[in-house]
Amino acid sequence: MECVSFLPLSHLAICGGTHGNEMSGVYMVRELRKQKLEKAGSVSITTVLSNPRAVDACKRYTETDLNRCFTSELLSAPITDLTPYELRRAQELNAQLGAKGSEEAVDLLCDLHNTTANMGLCFIFYSLDWVTLHIYKYIESKITSVPVRAVQLDIPVSEAYSLESVGKRGFTIEVGPQPHGVLRADIFNMVKEAVDLTIEWLQLFNSGRTFEGGELESYTLTKSIDYPRDPTDNEITAAIHPQLQDNDFKLLQPGDPIFLSFSGETVKYEGEELYPFFINECAYYEKKIAFHLARKITLTFPSISVKKDQE
Amino acid sequence: MECVSFLPLSHLAICGGTHGNEMSGVYMVRELRKQKLEKAGSVSITTVLSNPRAVDACKRYTETDLNRCFTSELLSAPITDLTPYELRRAQELNAQLGAKGSEEAVDLLCDLHNTTANMGLCFIFYSLDWVTLHIYKYIESKITSVPVRAVQLDIPVSEAYSLESVGKRGFTIEVGPQPHGVLRADIFNMVKEAVDLTIEWLQLFNSGRTFEGGELESYTLTKSIDYPRDPTDNEITAAIHPQLQDNDFKLLQPGDPIFLSFSGETVKYEGEELYPFFINECAYYEKKIAFHLARKITLTFPSISVKKDQE
Numbered sequence: 319m320e321c322v323s324f325l326p327l328s329h330l331a332i333c334g335g336t337h338g339n340e341m342s343g344v345y346m347v348r349e350l351r352k353q354k355l356e357k358a359g360s361v362s363i364t365t366v367l368s369n370p371r372a373v374d375a376c377k378r379y380t381e382t383d384l385n386r387c388f389t390s391e392l393l394s395a396p397i398t399d400l401t402p403y404e405l406r407r408a409q410e411l412n413a414q415l416g417a418k419g420s421e422e423a424v425d426l427l428c429d430l431h432n433t434t435a436n437m438g439l440c441f442i443f444y445s446l447d448w449v450t451l452h453i454y455k456y457i458e459s460k461i462t463s464v465p466v467r468a469v470q471l472d473i474p475v476s477e478a479y480s481l482e483s484v485g486k487r488g489f490t491i492e493v494g495p496q497p498h499g500v501l502r503a504d505i506f507n508m509v510k511e512a513v514d515l516t517i518e519w520l521q522l523f524n525s526g527r528t529f530e531g532g533e534l535e536s537y538t539l540t541k542s543i544d545y546p547r548d549p550t551d552n553e554i555t556a557a558i559h560p561q562l563q564d565n566d567f568k569l570l571q572p573g574d575p576i577f578l579s580f581s582g583e584t585v586k587y588e589g590e591e592l593y594p595f596f597i598n599e600c601a602y603y604e605k606k607i608a609f610h611l612a613r614k615i616t617l618t619f620p621s622i623s624v625k626k627d628q629e
Numbered sequence: 630m631e632c633v634s635f636l637p638l639s640h641l642a643i644c645g646g647t648h649g650n651e652m653s654g655v656y657m658v659r660e661l662r663k664q665k666l667e668k669a670g671s672v673s674i675t676t677v678l679s680n681p682r683a684v685d686a687c688k689r690y691t692e693t694d695l696n697r698c699f700t701s702e703l704l705s706a707p708i709t710d711l712t713p714y715e716l717r718r719a720q721e722l723n724a725q726l727g728a729k730g731s732e733e734a735v736d737l738l739c740d741l742h743n744t745t746a747n748m749g750l751c752f753i754f755y756s757l758d759w760v761t762l763h764i765y766k767y768i769e770s771k772i773t774s775v776p777v778r779a780v781q782l783d784i785p786v787s788e789a790y791s792l793e794s795v796g797k798r799g800f801t802i803e804v805g806p807q808p809h810g811v812l813r814a815d816i817f818n819m820v821k822e823a824v825d826l827t828i829e830w831l832q833l834f835n836s837g838r839t840f841e842g843g844e845l846e847s848y849t850l851t852k853s854i855d856y857p858r859d860p861t862d863n864e865i866t867a868a869i870h871p872q873l874q875d876n877d878f879k880l881l882q883p884g885d886p887i888f889l890s891f892s893g894e895t896v897k898y899e900g901e902e903l904y905p906f907f908i909n910e911c912a913y914y915e916k917k918i919a920f921h922l923a924r925k926i927t928l929t930f931p932s933i934s935v936k937k938d939q940e
Contacts, residue, residue, distance in 0.1 A: 348864065349891040376914075434808045497745045497808030499911040503868040503889040553659065557814040578814040580660040600810040603687075 321531075323625040324449055326524045327425040327487075331364045331415055332513060334430040336385050336481050337601070338372025339498040342509045343430030350513075358517045360524040364424065368411060368481060371403060376499050378601055379404055385429075386479045393418060411484065418484045426450075427485025428516055430509055433494035434600045435609075436564040438465035439508050442490040443536075444478045446470070450489050451619045452529045457515045464508055467567060468536040469595065469612065495564070498600050528623040537567065537593055537612035544606045546577055546585060555579055558598045558608060566595045570611070577608070632842075634936040635760055637835045638736040638798075642675045642726055643824060645741040647696050647792050648912070649683025650809040653820045654741030661824075669828045671835040675735065679722060679792060682714060687810050689912055690715055696740075699794050701787040704729060722795065729795045730786070737761075738796025739827055741820055744805035745911045746920075747875040749776035750819050753801040754847075755789045757781070761800050762930045763840045768826045775819055778878060779847040780906065780923065806875070809911050839934040848878065848904055848923035855917045857888055857896060866890055869909045869919060877906045881922070888919070 332350060334343025350365045357363065367373060369384045380403050387393075387408035397406060416422035426449075439461065441454045451468075458466040469492075473479075482488030491512050496505040523529070545554040556577035562570070570576070570587050577585035592611040596602060599609075643661060645654025661676045668674065678684060680695045691714050698704075698719035708717060727733035737760075750772065752765045762779075769777040780803075786794060793799025802823050807816045834840070856865040867888035873881070881887070881898050888896035903922040907913060910920075 345868075345891060353892075434811050495808075497806075497811070497911055499809065499914070500745050500909055501865075501868045502874060502909065503871045504874070506868055506891070554812075557656075557812045557817055560814050563813060563815070580656060580817070581664075598811055598813070600808055603810070 321528060321621040321623055322448060323623050325625050326360065327449070327520050328360060328362060328524065329364070329424045329426075330361050330517065330520060331366055331424040331427045331485060332430070333366040333368045333427065333481055335370070335373040336368040336429055337378045337383075337431060337498075338369050338374070338380075339376050339378055340430075340432045341499065341501040342432045342493055342496065342505050344373055345501055345506060346430055346509050346513060359521045361517060361520045363517070364415070366411065366414070368429075369404065369407060371407075378498070384408060385481055388412070388418065388481055388483050389477055389479050390418065392479075411481065415484050424485045425487065426516075426520065427482045427488035428513070429480070429482045429488065429490045430513075431490055431492045432496045432498075432505060433492055433596060434497055435494050435596045435598060436566050437492055437494040437595060438467065438566075439512060440467050440469050440492040440595075442469045442471060442492055444471050444473050444480065444483055444488075446472070446617070447487050448619050448622055450487050451534060451617065452622055453516055453519050454489070455532065455534055455619075456519045456529070457512055458534070460515055461508075461511055465567070468534060470536045470538045470615075472538070523622075523624055526624055528621055531619055531621040533616050533618050536615055536617050537595065538615055540592060540611050540613050542607045542610050543576070545603075545608045546579065554603075556585060559584060562594065562609070563598060566597050567593050570594050632839060632932040632934055633759060634934050636936050637671065638760065638831050639671060639673060639835065640675070640735045640737075641672050641828065641831060642677055642735040642738045642796060643741070644677040644679050644738065644792055646681065646684040647679040647740055648689045648694075648742060648809075649680050649685070649691075650687050650689055651741075651743045652810065652812040653743045653804055653807065653817050655684055656812055656817060657741055657820050657824060670832045672828060672831045674828070675726070677722065677725070679740075680715065680718060682718075689809070695719060696792055697790045699723070699729065699792055700790050701729065703790075722792065726795050735796045736798065737827075737831065738793045738799035739824070740791070740793045740799065740801045741824075742801055742803045743807045743816060743820075744803055744907060745808055746805050746907045746909060747877050748803055748805040748906060749778065749877075750823060751778050751780050751803040751906075753780045753782060753803055755782050755784050755791065755794055755799075756786060757783070757928070758798050759930050759933055761798050762845060762928065763933055764827055764830050765800070766843065766845050766930075767830045767840070768823055769845070771826055772819075772822055776878070779845060781847045781849045781926075783849070834933075834935055837935055839932055842930055842932040844927050844929050847926055847928050848906060849926055851903060851922050851924050853918045853921050854887070856914075856919045857890065865914075867896060870895060873905065873920070874909060877908050878904050881905050
């Protein structure tokens, strides 16, 4: 494959607190602001505390999940007295970050999340993009202390509902395990390293370095599994089985235990071999998701470099 | 020491959801109700979902911490329009469970909690009581899969603020680590085993078995340590150090790292050798507690048996 060139990536937005009880992002943004990190060489940096009301209340959201408000339709919906706080805030953030789909949008938007699942350090992509895959590959090669993985949720950009879809390019950094409302130094340091390396990559790219093409492994969401429930009251009747708990990204095979009921019975997996992730994520109880399942695929990407003035 | 005798312990209350986002207790109580476990031999069992509003909202509490409402003073305070929901509920529970300090109070109250700290299975005692120490010792000798420990918070019974002080005797079972709002099967099974063994002990005791005296180790709370904070906005400036995180009950010595600041500096412990616990408990951020410190003491207790009719 030949080398593909892109315009310089001069404007980076780093967002935390999109979910107000996910503390790594909240404290990462606060720390960057304390350091007054507004420019790093060729890269100007905007830091955003996405949902300040939810952060103050230490809740995921106050009225509706902010990270489901960034579809083109919702971003252009008229504001009325009944509009939830988070939708107002989504429109405010969209204006601040240059407007989704426009030339003014930030070049790269990096949204910081954490999970109670044992996910290590994950990059979540909503669309395939060679630049963000290169950033992932760079970070994956540099961080050896924890597993680094790519997760792909393919959604057309107009339907993409999450904050990072506002940037020209974007990804979510998801780290875990960490309880909501709690800050762990090991998890905080993972986020810090990933953010530092993202900024480093952008500077190298803008300065003219060519990044070689190659391959990477990615997990593509295929379906979600709910907890067993009592049909009379819809309450869950089982927890994630101890043999599945904390084993995110370990291949699940037919017959493997997935749930342990409160009265002691094991529920086994029936289905094709797939990779579980977001196992026992706190916020997914209300979404009726016990875990997601993914297929592992190999992605090939070309060499890239910055577009020179004469091009 | 001679053998001390006590009246039969015929009425047990098992309470969960005193903090609405601590899921082990919530699901333990639901499961006991599903099994219609109202009597086990000589023991009648009352199951209580302590804070149903907070459970529905999956929050620790709705207006004030229920588990700080059970002082004699608060339980006899007049109810007005301004009385928080949890204080009304505390008075309701006090009436239901027989009234703190009265002859009608349940014989034993066992309140189920969980924590984000790596506490294993802990029994928390608010006063020294030979019966509850025996129950602890029995369970400690039976459970080998996780560390079982006794923690002592000596408070005069009239000032004792937590739910188990309503029973003639009581203790809190505290298990962890488990994020709030999440249910882990391993943690649920710990609670189940502890509850089953408590009921077993009560039946053995009521049936006339003599339990031999002996010694046990207990951790007595001596003080609490707050996070380092920025004097300008009172925000925390550091997280628990990775070398302290998850090391509850491991002796802390002068010079050991306790905090890691967001900019990377280590804060070391200064003070006498003590045992840290409740390290990085989610709900204690608002109470300005990063961890508690305890002294380890040895308690001696006599043989006990049930009081016979002729005595």
